Amino acid sequence: MNWLRELARRFKMLMHRRQFDTDLEEEMRLHLELRQQQQIECGMTPDDARAAARRGFGNVPLLREKSHMAWGWEWFEQLVQDMRYGLRMLRKSPGFTAVAVLTLALGIGANTYIFSVVDALLFRSMEFPDPAKLVALWERVPSGGVNRNELAPANFLDWQQQNHVFDHIAAYSWWDANLGDVERPEHLHGFQVTPDYFATVEAQPMLGRAFLPEEGTPGKDLVAVLSYELWRDHFAANPSIVGKPVLLNGVDYTVVGVMGANFNYPTGAQVWAALAFPPDMRANRGFHYLNGVAHLAAGVRLDQARAEMSAIASRLAQQNPQTNTGRDINVIPLMESEVGEARSPLAIMLTAVGLVLLIACANISNLLLARAGSRRRETTIRSALGATRLRLIRQSLVESMLLGLLGGGLGILLAFLFLKVRVVQIPPEFARIIPGWSKIAINTPVLLFTSVVSFGTGFIFGLLPALGASRPNVNDTLKESASSAGIGRRRGRLRNALIVAEVAVSLALLATAGLMMKSFVRLERVPPGFNPDRVLTMFVALPRAKYNSDQQAANFYEQLIERVQNLPGVKSTAAVNMLPMGKMNSTLTIRIEGRPEPKPGEEPVANFRCVSNSYFRTMQIPIDQGRKFTSQDSDKGQPVVAVNEAFAARFWPGEDPIGKRMRFSGPLDQRPWRTVVAVVGNVRNQLDSPAPAEMYFPLRQQTRNTMALVVRTATDPRSLTESVRAQVAALDRDLPVYDVMTMEDWRSVSVMPQKIGGTLMGAFAGFALVLSAMGLFGVIAYSVSERTHEIGIRMALGAGRGQIFRLVVGQGMLLAFVGLLLGLPLALGMGRAVAGLLYGVAPNDFTTFAGVGATLAAVAFAACYFPARRAMGVEPMVALRHE
Amino acid sequence: MHRDEIPPGTLYLMILTTLARSGEMHGYEIANSIQRISDDILQVEEGSLYPALQRMLIKGWVTAKWGTTAGNRRARYYQLTAAGRKQLTVEMSQFERIIGAITRVIEAV
Numbered sequence: 001m002n003w004l005r006e007l008a009r010r011f012k013m014l015m016h017r018r019q020f021d022t023d024l025e026e027e028m029r030l031h032l033e034l035r036q037q038q039q040i041e042c043g044m045t046p047d048d049a050r051a052a053a054r055r056g057f058g059n060v061p062l063l064r065e066k067s068h069m070a071w072g073w074e075w076f077e078q079l080v081q082d083m084r085y086g087l088r089m090l091r092k093s094p095g096f097t098a099v100a101v102l103t104l105a106l107g108i109g110a111n112t113y114i115f116s117v118v119d120a121l122l123f124r125s126m127e128f129p130d131p132a133k134l135v136a137l138w139e140r141v142p143s144g145g146v147n148r149n150e151l152a153p154a155n156f157l158d159w160q161q162q163n164h165v166f167d168h169i170a171a172y173s174w175w176d177a178n179l180g181d182v183e184r185p186e187h188l189h190g191f192q193v194t195p196d197y198f199a200t201v202e203a204q205p206m207l208g209r210a211f212l213p214e215e216g217t218p219g220k221d222l223v224a225v226l227s228y229e230l231w232r233d234h235f236a237a238n239p240s241i242v243g244k245p246v247l248l249n250g251v252d253y254t255v256v257g258v259m260g261a262n263f264n265y266p267t268g269a270q271v272w273a274a275l276a277f278p279p280d281m282r283a284n285r286g287f288h289y290l291n292g293v294a295h296l297a298a299g300v301r302l303d304q305a306r307a308e309m310s311a312i313a314s315r316l317a318q319q320n321p322q323t324n325t326g327r328d329i330n331v332i333p334l335m336e337s338e339v340g341e342a343r344s345p346l347a348i349m350l351t352a353v354g355l356v357l358l359i360a361c362a363n364i365s366n367l368l369l370a371r372a373g374s375r376r377r378e379t380t381i382r383s384a385l386g387a388t389r390l391r392l393i394r395q396s397l398v399e400s401m402l403l404g405l406l407g408g409g410l411g412i413l414l415a416f417l418f419l420k421v422r423v424v425q426i427p428p429e430f431a432r433i434i435p436g437w438s439k440i441a442i443n444t445p446v447l448l449f450t451s452v453v454s455f456g457t458g459f460i461f462g463l464l465p466a467l468g469a470s471r472p473n474v475n476d477t478l479k480e481s482a483s484s485a486g487i488g489r490r491r492g493r494l495r496n497a498l499i500v501a502e503v504a505v506s507l508a509l510l511a512t513a514g515l516m517m518k519s520f521v522r523l524e525r526v527p528p529g530f531n532p533d534r535v536l537t538m539f540v541a542l543p544r545a546k547y548n549s550d551q552q553a554a555n556f557y558e559q560l561i562e563r564v565q566n567l568p569g570v571k572s573t574a575a576v577n578m579l580p581m582g583k584m585n586s587t588l589t590i591r592i593e594g595r596p597e598p599k600p601g602e603e604p605v606a607n608f609r610c611v612s613n614s615y616f617r618t619m620q621i622p623i624d625q626g627r628k629f630t631s632q633d634s635d636k637g638q639p640v641v642a643v644n645e646a647f648a649a650r651f652w653p654g655e656d657p658i659g660k661r662m663r664f665s666g667p668l669d670q671r672p673w674r675t676v677v678a679v680v681g682n683v684r685n686q687l688d689s690p691a692p693a694e695m696y697f698p699l700r701q702q703t704r705n706t707m708a709l710v711v712r713t714a715t716d717p718r719s720l721t722e723s724v725r726a727q728v729a730a731l732d733r734d735l736p737v738y739d740v741m742t743m744e745d746w747r748s749v750s751v752m753p754q755k756i757g758g759t760l761m762g763a764f765a766g767f768a769l770v771l772s773a774m775g776l777f778g779v780i781a782y783s784v785s786e787r788t789h790e791i792g793i794r795m796a797l798g799a800g801r802g803q804i805f806r807l808v809v810g811q812g813m814l815l816a817f818v819g820l821l822l823g824l825p826l827a828l829g830m831g832r833a834v835a836g837l838l839y840g841v842a843p844n845d846f847t848t849f850a851g852v853g854a855t856l857a858a859v860a861f862a863a864c865y866f867p868a869r870r871a872m873g874v875e876p877m878v879a880l881r882h883e
Numbered sequence: 884m885h886r887d888e889i890p891p892g893t894l895y896l897m898i899l900t901t902l903a904r905s906g907e908m909h910g911y912e913i914a915n916s917i918q919r920i921s922d923d924i925l926q927v928e929e930g931s932l933y934p935a936l937q938r939m940l941i942k943g944w945v946t947a948k949w950g951t952t953a954g955n956r957r958a959r960y961y962q963l964t965a966a967g968r969k970q971l972t973v974e975m976s977q978f979e980r981i982i983g984a985i986t987r988v989i990e991a992v
Contacts, residue, residue, distance in 0.1 A: 058930035066934040
């Protein structure tokens with residue numbers, strides 16, 4: 001405790017150190033005066049007495065300093081001194097300070113912004129007590145290259161029973177839940193989960209309880225757990241909600257629990273209901289619609305879990321060769337399964353933005369080096385007066401750190417601004433299901449990151465100039481003779497090296513940005529196979545409780561289409577169960593008539609869509625061969641199917657597909673043969689990959705309870721939203737519509753990652769380009785002003801203005817070209833790093849590289865041009881007198 | 884008159900002893916007291932009292948407060964604390980040990 005009291009005393013002294021100094025001075029003065037008095041009394045003259053007193057006392061200022069230093073604060077006081085001095089120097093050159101602080105603010109702001117995204121998406125998206133214990137389970141078909149196939153219920157149940165590596169294992173599935181009994185019906189983002197789900201993800205409800213084991217059986221499964229937000233927004237945060245009924249899809253569910261505000265898994269979930277498999281589903285190994293999640297038992301490692309699950313998979317394949325041949329189980333850490341895909345793009349962004357900051361550092365280093373030249377006299381005098389080398393370095397570093405701090409402070413404000421104005425815009429329908437997106441914020445870890453970066457940058461760009469300035473040649477500088485050639489040249493080399501590095505890094509960033517932007521443009525130009533212009537889409541999900549037969553559902557959609565069709569401004573209306581560009585698909589295993597039975601595990605698979613008869617016309621998908629669907633294609637008519645070109649090319653190359661027949665295994669197994677009546681154009685499901693083989697079934701012969709309404713309009717599609725919604729309500733006032741978007745929205749959402757990547761990268765590269773140009777301009781302009789004397793001599797000796805121009809521009813362009821040359825391998829490396837994000841562009845695309853190289857060269861020329869013009873204007877006589 | 888430098892490290896001891904003997908004193912009084920008692924042989928470079936007093940303040944051996952002298956001048960008076968008294972015994976025994984050792988060395992020659 002003694003040291004604590006001692007610290008308190010020291011601290012008190014620090015707080016009152018002015019008072020301390022005057023006290024000390026008074027005390028010593030008193031001492032000297034009393035001593036003088038005494039000497040006078042002994043008979044000395046006053047003057048002698050004073051001299052004797054001083055002699056006896058010792059060196060007063062030194063003793064005062066010693067007393068002061070005894071308290072151990074001199075490092076702090078010097079720091080304050082250095083900071084005051086630094087601030088004064090920064091105020092004295094406002095132009096330099098403004099440029100440096102703004103550059104840093106942009107650089108640090110961009111870094112803070114990107115880091116806040118990285119922090120939220122990669123580190124805080126999945127807040128589980130022990131995320132390392134959680135794994136995602138997928139089925140895997142190595143021979144088909146499928147790594148993440150959903151689980152079939154019978155398989156899941158076997159895993160649950162046979163494994164010894166998980167203490168909890170659960171399955172869940174997407175669940176459209178229409179919330180009834182409210183003003184305006186609303187669609188909820190729901191999930192049906194097996195009873196062990198909450199125990200698996202180690203989450204306890206804030207109110208009530210999780211599901212009980214018996215609630216996983218049909219009849220007892222009408223229980224729901226609400227998310228915190230749903231509870232707050234729709235049930236007024238009523239704590240007695242537990243035990244009350246809530247109307248979901250027209251059925252009363254009993255609320256058994258409410259989750260806490262922090263629980264958000266699967267991301268965006270608003271309600272969870274118990275998942276009970278009906279008896280036929282319990283035996284189904286062909287219908288893959290479940291997601292799996294499991295919790296590793298104590299002491300079990302991931303590789304042990306993998307080994308056991310693989311063993312189970314091969315046992316199941318032996319027992320069920322028809323359905324399970326070639327099927328393995330993929331056990332992935334949950335974090336990786338959820339956010340693994342975002343890792344590499346985010347790493348690239350963070351790298352890019354870090355490089356931009358390094359370029360900014362190089363620039364400011366250069367400015368400081370130039371200033372160090374003009375401040376050489378100052379440092380030399382300080383050193384001549386006894387400042388140690390360390391003190392000089394510290395003074396200089398403190399100044400840079402101040403710049404870094406100012407830039408960092410402003411940068412945080414900028415990052416706030418970037419977040420506020422939503423530099424990156426994602427439609428809320430999508431943003432809410434991106435893990436971590438809602439958590440992006442400037443929080444403590446981000447601020448910590450920014451402070452470290454700010455100090456770091458200050459240190460990085462300040463170090464070279466500080467070291468340079470700390471070795472003044474007192475003799476030379478004070479004589480101020482012909483610009484102390486030796487030091488000047490060394491510093492010049494350093495500045496040149498910095499410029500070369502800047503150009504090199506800029507080239508790499510520009511090339512990466514160029515590749516990504518070109519890739520985005522390519523992607524934007526890919527024809528999707530339909531016309532996305534002015535098409536309104538929205539989903540309507542029909543509850544099974546009310547619409548329990550296919551015909552009822554089909555009737556509803558047909559009536560809706562007819563009503564919407566008659567609205568003013570509507571050109572054509574259709575329904576489809578899955579919109580293109582949605583990246584979702586459902587598949588069927590196909591058997592073609594007259595072909596040999598395929599071996600188990602090798603059955604061909606194709607996507608299918610259920611569409612209304614008007615779908616091809618509404619989406620403007622061309623019918624190449626055959627006929628359109630008509631009202632004859634009903635449940636009473638002959639079963640028909642339309643296939644796309646990719647399907648035709650895969651299954652009937654060189655043959656006419658019309659009139660061929662096929663049927664399907666899995667849930668549709670017992671259906672009769674379907675006849676191909678049309679071949680339609682390919683539609684891409686995502687723009688960056690070619691259209692898969694696809695089939696279309698007429699709505700009357702195969703329907704779904706959740707369909708999207710597709711409305712082609714004559715005017716702005718969004719303007720019809722309310723009137724279409726009114727038509728839905730007119731048919732059934734309890735039905736909500738959801739995911740109201742235009743087809744153009746869907747298309748742009750599908751290229752969103754490329755768009756965001758390209759734009760951000762473009763912004764970073766543009767900033768880097770401007771910085772390099774500024775840097776080059778600074779170096780050349782400075783060198784011209786330093787060489788005025790030399791240029792004058794050259795002119796006096798007969799050099800023409802053109803020669804001078806070439807001399808200056810040549811110096812700059814040499815630096816630029818060395819930079820380009822060194823940057824090339826860097827750029828190729830960056831290109832390879834982003835290769836996975838590119839579409840239709842090689843990572844070493846020649847035109848991109850040539851283009852950005854030429855751009856950089858042109859900008860470099862412009863940066864040299866103006867200083868060169870100034871050099872040309874030098875008057876020899878004036879220059880020769882110039883020192 | 885020849886004056887001897889005080890042995891290093893004994894300045895604390897002398898200040899502590901002086902203060903222990905006479906209670907409150909200001910710097911000049913301490914310096915005078917040391918000189919007087921040592922019959923002017925031990926000469927402290929008077930000013931060096933002050934850094935030493937600061938260090939003692941930090942350690943908590945003494946406290947200081949402002950008061951007025953007999954001549955009605957403002958002066959800072961130092962006073963021993965309990966910790967200072969304890970330190971005095973420590974310093975004293977240390978000093979005696981050293982002096983004793985030195986004496987034995989000298990007598991052995």
